[in-house]
Amino acid sequence: MIEIVQLQPLHLLEIQMQAAQAGELQSGADLLAHGVRLCQRGMAFTVLREGRPVAAGGLVEVQSHYATAWALVGSDAGPAMTAMTRAVRRVIAARAYERVDLTVRADFEAGQRWAWLLGFEKVATLRKWGPDRSDYTLYEKVI
Numbered sequence: 766m767i768e769i770v771q772l773q774p775l776h777l778l779e780i781q782m783q784a785a786q787a788g789e790l791q792s793g794a795d796l797l798a799h800g801v802r803l804c805q806r807g808m809a810f811t812v813l814r815e816g817r818p819v820a821a822g823g824l825v826e827v828q829s830h831y832a833t834a835w836a837l838v839g840s841d842a843g844p845a846m847t848a849m850t851r852a853v854r855r856v857i858a859a860r861a862y863e864r865v866d867l868t869v870r871a872d873f874e875a876g877q878r879w880a881w882l883l884g885f886e887k888v889a890t891l892r893k894w895g896p897d898r899s900d901y902t903l904y905e906k907v908i
Contacts, residue, residue, distance in 0.1 A: 767848040768816075772809035774800025776818040780839040785873035807832065808856070814845045822853065824860065832860065834867040838879075850882055857883075857906065864907050871900035880904045 777800045800821075803809045809823035822836035834857070842849070857865055869876040871890060880887075885904035894901040 766815060767845045768813040769810050769848075769852050770813060772800065772804055772811045772821050772823065774798075774804065776800070776811040776821055777837065779818045780821060780837055781819075781841055783838060783840045783873075783875070785870055785876065786837055803835070808860075810852075810856075812842065812845050812849050812852075814842070819845050820849060822849075824856070824862070824865065826862075830861075830863040832862045832865050834865050836867075836879075838876075846879075850879070853883055857908075862908065864905060866903060866905040868894070868901045868903055870895060871902050877902060 774797045777796050807825040811818050812820040819839040819842040824832040826832045869880050885906045888903045888905050891901045
């Protein structure tokens with residue numbers, strides 16, 4: 766069973782990160798502090814499959830009309846992807862934002878596909894943008 770609940774920072778420690786995302790994140794106390802900040806800055810949720818966190822995501826408001834979407838998707842989230850995609854589309858549609866953007870590591874093909882499935886359009890390649898100086902792709906959805 767898939768359930769979407771409010772993000773608890775501890776959930777981030779339980780998600781089995783995909784290799785493409787694992788290298789970007791801190792661990793332990795730093796990851797928990799990051800989770801607290803995400804909860805404070807905007808809407809944040811966890812996707813539970815059979816009671817276990819398999820993904821987390823949300824929106825961080827940049828300006829009153831504009832937010833940035835984020836997601837951490839576990840390597841075992843596959844069976845939840847359809848439900849997650851529908852839920853994320855509903856969340857974005859329900860908000861009053863005129864613009865939502867997100868970034869995906871340029872070599873993370875599954876993340877690129879998911880951005881497209883969510884209705885985002887590629888805007889630019891951000892060279893040496895990641896913490897390891899990897900390239901990222903900027904996507905936007907203008908509503």
